[in-house]
Amino acid sequence: MLGDYPRSAVLERRNMEILDGDRLFDRVGQPHLPALIARVWLTWALSELGNVADGFAAGEEGVALAGQVDNPFTQSAAHIGLGRLYVLTGDTARAIAALERGLAICQERDVVALVPIVLAHLGYAYFLAGRHDEGRGRMEQALDRSSVMGAGYVRGRLLCWLGEAYLAAGDEARAHDAAEQALAHARAHDERGHEAYALHFVGQVASQTSPTDVDTAETHYRQAIALAEELGMRPLAAHCHLGLGTLYQRVDRPTEAQQELANASDMYRAMQMTFWLEQAEAARAAAMEPRR
Secondary structure, three states: OOOOHHHHHHHHHHHHHHOOHHHOOOOOOOOOOHHHHHHHHHHHHHHHHOOHHHHHHHHHHHHHHHOOOOOHHHHHHHHHHHHHHHHHHOOHHHHHHHHHHHHHHHHHHOOHHHHHHHHHHHHHHHHHOOOHHHHHHHHHHHHHHHHHHOOHHHHHHHHHHHHHHHHHOOOHHHHHHHHHHHHHHHHHOOOHHHHHHHHHHHHHHHHHOOOOOHHHHHHHHHHHHHHHHHHOOHHHHHHHHHHHHHHHHHOOOHHHHHHHHHHHHHHHHHOOOHHHHHHHHHHHHHHHOOOO
8 A cells, every 4th residue: 555566565475475385274363364365465566566477377376266265355355356457457358257256245245345446446447348337336336435434545546547437528627626636645645656646647637638738747647657667666657658648649749749659558568468558559650640
């Protein structure tokens, strides 16, 4: 939650080493299975760092192991962790399948604590898949549930996702409000990774609302890149380069647009984020066409 993803990955791998062999399913006095939850958090950390291959290995192992025991919290968390990584890479079909399974376990076995987080991820997966109304509804449910439960851990990231849905629906006022809330929440709770996402989203709102606020968009994208690079958040840095590229394309700065879109494409390709790579490549192709 502090955004120290490399340290998180080190500690979770250490947990996995300690709880190995005949201790793999040891609950250690916990209501869940710590060795398996370590794989969930490892998947989470690796996803933020852009280490997709290792993230999938940990996530898939967590789901497989969770299926061997009757522990609904662990089972639902494992599906959510893997679903989150599918969301990151833009594989919406697999993301939705994993997250719907996680939600079903939560509902069937009364795993209340995980409901806001699975609703948030599922809603964004629906949004990416083009199911905008359904996605926005799920994310609004997640925000309501998190407020009632005091589950602040999901709020900072969720507000950015929900704001994207508002932006796509043309509700610029609510998108602005979501961006301001996300940034304020992240800074108040020292959630530096979520702060980087919020800075990116402030830039996105300034870029995509009318009239385009180039200075605000450029400033916040650059601030987001700086923080993302400090924290090792390669996927978010790539998103910022894509945002800058499309901004420069919109305001007829073709040379800068080409450079930023090339940066985004190179980063997405290296991380095997094909969904976003296709978007960056399409934007590059459009930027190369002469204006009429």
